[in-house]
Amino acid sequence: MPRPDVDCDYLKAQLERLLAVPSPTGYTDTIVRLVCEELERLGIPYSVTRRGAILALYRGREVEGARAIVAHLDTLGATVKMIKDNGRLELVPIGTWSARSAETTRCTILSEQGSFHGTILPLKASGHTFNEEIDTQPVGWRHVEVRIDADCTDRQSVEALGIQIGDFVSIDPGTEFMDNGYIVSRHLDDKAGCAAMLAALKAMVDGKVRVPVDIHFIFTITEEVGSGASAVLLDNVVAMVSIDNGTTAPGQNSAEFGVTIGMADQVGPFDYHLTRKLIRLCEDHDIRYQRDVFRYYRSDSASALEGGADVRTALITFGIDASHSYERIHIHALKSIAELTVLYAASPVEIARDAEELTGLEGFTEQPIEPAPHSHDDPSAH
Template identity: 50%
Template sequence: MKKLNIDTAFLTTTLLELLAIPSPAGLTDEIVHYTARKLDALGLNYELTRRGTIRATLRANLDDGPRDDAAYTKAGPDCAIVAHLDTLGAMVREIKDTGRLALSPIGTWSSRFAEGGRVTLFTETGRVRGSVLPLKASGHVYNEEVDTQPVNWDQLELRVDERIGNADDVRALGVQVGDFVAFDACPEVLENGFIVSRHLDNKAGVAALLAALKAVVESGAAVPIDCHAVFTLTEEVGSGATAVIEDDVSEVIGIDIGPVAFGQGAREEGVTIPLMDSAGPHDYHLTRRLLRMCAEHAIPSNRDVFRFYHSDAGAAVKAGHDVRTALVCFGADASHGYERTHLSVLVNIAELLTLYMQSGHTLPKDRHHRLGTVDDFSHQLEAEQLTRQETPMPDPGELTRG
């Protein structure tokens, strides 16, 4: 197992191409086609669900190299690495008499980050451009009321960039309630390595995963078990990986954003591995294993706990899958706003993923689909830690006497 070189030019170009494709949850077909073409170029087989979630497979190759799928028999459960293609966005909920449009958010995000956004509105026959503005958008008209109006989605409206005087003019453009609104990403890649954009969540994670797959495929590195790269479509609206993890998977790693803020451990350098999020603690053994990989291969890492955070990994467990889970995150400032991360962070994530793809099951017993007896079950505390306890455990009988 070795840390592989990551093609940073490929990673950066892939990220910019992803950011150029509008993909609010529910409007994701085009980004599915893009991702499929990237997998085709890498020579990886994949399958799609009805709605377009992609499950690609990096085959194990330890004995005689890649094998024909029809003749392939697996030796045990697989692993999966999951990243989501969908982003935040909005939908038209009302056409006002003025010709302005009221919006409802797609995903959970504050209206203050939508204010001033340049957008594309997708009708069923075409697309139009516009801006998202507060109801009181001109200081020359409203003076200080511009600064005192509340912050919520009811205080915003979409101004379409066409000659419009009333609702009929808007309808004549083909605009209807339920049309999708995608916010421009406006990416910048700076010479110092910082990347600033909307929708780094989670297109930066997707780019890092594709870069890791490229490194493993082109290096010919040994892969001991099948590894599935899964690209989901509905993480921002809460479902994500609930329906795509199959029984042949024993552990799931989610790739996603790590919010950088005061009091958080996530950083815009190194890999951030949260030990818990809103779904509860992630798997003890898998998270510590990833942290050890970072330490052993000189990949900077950070530990964190996310309080208001949901992910594809958590969605898999909530759906009832008996899998180990972990999250690998790129630290980013201003999550769900104009996000900022650093190219080195995405490279570090890709490096860690290449190590994981080469590493096999987290524990030897995970090679089997089901445990036999408790004799095979793991201990979260090392044996040597148990022997260090100076005070012996009391006799249970003593606890009931006196």
């Protein structure tokens, strides 16, 4: 098929909607409802698990040997650990992120009585009071606190508002869409991946794209705490592609343009054959791509394998600067991700035996081990 037509205005609009909804892990009901409403508008059938993971189905010619495309709706955040005597809140993080990235960040406390705004501040925030101590104080979650934008100067006045230990704290996104295509915001990990999935689905619906096997578009809700896709894959799914962020930083090969294809993460290498199929699709359709390996990174693919799924896994990413902080990406990468997603969904099945849980060697894959051409040539002969 030709390179798909991805609606970038739609992609950006969906991303803006997703970023506007607080969804730290454990507080995802609202964003699940938002995505389900959009799937209904697109005419895509879906199911929702008990806790809220979404399994949307784009029907193919065959049910067995199905494929899955996965991204996560949940984000980093925090939980109220303690209401302090000074009327401020001690926090513990949801997910893995540094308190340094939280300092001076605006946030929303999600209490059962309603939401309240506030700011996460270091314990010593004023140079006029603490002088050089603001630069020498330690960094860590015990060294920040939430200043609530309400009249509360002690524990009792905070409790009177209805704020309690265990309440969720969402980090305000501070989203900016730049005219040059850059997007700056918290929580682009992985709401940008979810927006790219929706854009891919729209392109498939609009183009009446035919696919050889069922494609399950899965939106998970617990990736930031490690469980992610561990219990959401149906038994007939044999291959899973995760969409997530790829870190652009010194020592990495990721980029904010095109698709960054993960070859391995901290859990190990991704499936050889599925990964190289995605690379071939990029090459055949002139989609910019680069490869990368991530030392301190895991995705929904890892959680699926650890949950016992016997599936081939791969990772395609949009390059992101300052991951798990105030992040930046470019629309070019999201468009490229959406294009590759459609092309993969429509691509022929190459390993037919994968549809069987257990079978013989017939049709089993091969990996090259022979010496490369000319690898033993005498250099002096040239």
